[in-house]
Amino acid sequence: MAKMTKSALVAAMADKTGLSKKQVDGFFAGLSEMAYKEVKKSGEFLVPGFGKMVKAKRKARMGVNPATGAKIKIPAKTVVKFRLAKAAKDAVL
Numbered sequence: 831m832a833k834m835t836k837s838a839l840v841a842a843m844a845d846k847t848g849l850s851k852k853q854v855d856g857f858f859a860g861l862s863e864m865a866y867k868e869v870k871k872s873g874e875f876l877v878p879g880f881g882k883m884v885k886a887k888r889k890a891r892m893g894v895n896p897a898t899g900a901k902i903k904i905p906a907k908t909v910v911k912f913r914l915a916k917a918a919k920d921a922v923l
Contacts, residue, residue, distance in 0.1 A: 869910060881914040 868875040873885045890906040
């Protein structure tokens, strides 16, 4: 089975909701824009029943360059993670 592309997702949601593809595409664009702004501002964004995007800090650590084997220092940085909701895990697994 092939992976679902964005256009396939938009078409499927348009069929399911009765909205136009343009409206569904606009909804997804608005949702992602809102998620990015909210994570940047407050550190998390919740999609009920699906999961939560959270901003997390990674500590500095030592790593190894695989090509040379030399030890390198990896600096601390902020990353975005997605935590799947329990309901989503239960439905899929």
